[in-house]
Amino acid sequence: MIFAGGFTLFLAAIGDFLPHDVHYLGMTADDLCAVQSCRIVDFMVHDRAAFGGTLAGLGVGATAVGGLVILRVGVGDTFVPEDLEFIGISAAELHQINPRLTSLLAHDRAGFGGGVLTMGLTTMLCLWCGRPSRHLHQAIALAGMISLGAAIGVHFGVGYTDVWHLLPALAGAASLLAGLALEHPGVSEPHQ
Numbered sequence: 001m002i003f004a005g006g007f008t009l010f011l012a013a014i015g016d017f018l019p020h021d022v023h024y025l026g027m028t029a030d031d032l033c034a035v036q037s038c039r040i041v042d043f044m045v046h047d048r049a050a051f052g053g054t055l056a057g058l059g060v061g062a063t064a065v066g067g068l069v070i071l072r073v074g075v076g077d078t079f080v081p082e083d084l085e086f087i088g089i090s091a092a093e094l095h096q097i098n099p100r101l102t103s104l105l106a107h108d109r110a111g112f113g114g115g116v117l118t119m120g121l122t123t124m125l126c127l128w129c130g131r132p133s134r135h136l137h138q139a140i141a142l143a144g145m146i147s148l149g150a151a152i153g154v155h156f157g158v159g160y161t162d163v164w165h166l167l168p169a170l171a172g173a174a175s176l177l178a179g180l181a182l183e184h185p186g187v188s189e190p191h192q
Contacts, residue, residue, distance in 0.1 A: 012049035
């Protein structure tokens, strides 16, 4: 999973598509970048970098609920209003560019949501079943920094800085920091 996350982050960093993406769309990233000032590719990079960070790290606290919400958007509507505002065109206009583009974006969004849900559940089970220790604390801190760092950082990298859109990730980061501070080894008594 760490390798897959790292590879996804690498692809997002270079702004490239996988061969099956190019085959499916019949367009390269450069072809799509020629449309709408590269905003569609930037949007895809944003989703994929966040997904890569999620794969590479563990989610935190209420991440599972956030994953369900993202998964529902990916499977249902594909976009929230802020997405289309960022891209600068409507879903219908995206369909006119390429009839397969919206389904590829939905695929990315649903995959990201499923990954966030899985990582949130994994983290909750580790915290529930694991013995509090310095190692568990460090693993959760590192995983949270990787996953939330990727999810938040990519937004600034592509210029998608809508506060309402970023609010859940920022709340997740605040929750992680609060949880780490409260569960810091030595702060609480070990569970019996």
